[in-house]
Amino acid sequence: MDALKTIAADSMKAEAPVFGIGDTVKVSVNIREGQRERIQMFEGTVIAKRGSGVAETFTVRRVAYGVGVERVFPLHSPNVRKVEIVRRGKVRRAKLYYLRDRVGKAAKVKEQV
DSSP: OOOHHHHHHHSSSSSOOOOTTEEEEEEEEEEEEEEEEEEEEEEEEEEEOOGGGGGHHHHEEETTTTTEEEEEETTTTTTTTEEEEOBBOOOSSSSGGGGOOOOEEEEEEEOOO
C-alpha cells in the first residue's frame, strides 16, 4: 500500500491551483489531434469538486449557444496545463447542481467581495 501512495504522490502536481465552488475559471487543456497538439480554453463556473489526492476532479459548466456544457477535469492531470481564476463566487453549497435548472440571470453566481 505504501508503494501505491508513493507513486500517487509522485504524479501529483507540486503547485495545484487553489479555487473553490462557484468560482469562474479558465482551464487550459492540452488536446491531441493525431500528431498535432494544441491548447484549448474552457471557461465556466465550477459547480463541483470531488475526490482527493491523485483522483481529485472538478466540474466546470458554461452555456454555449443556449446549450449547457459541462466538463469534468482531473486536477492533477498533465493535460490540464493551468487553471486561471477569473472571478471568485459567493455560494453556500458544496455542489451547485441546481444551476442546471436555471436560465438567464437566475443562473448567475454572486461575486465575492
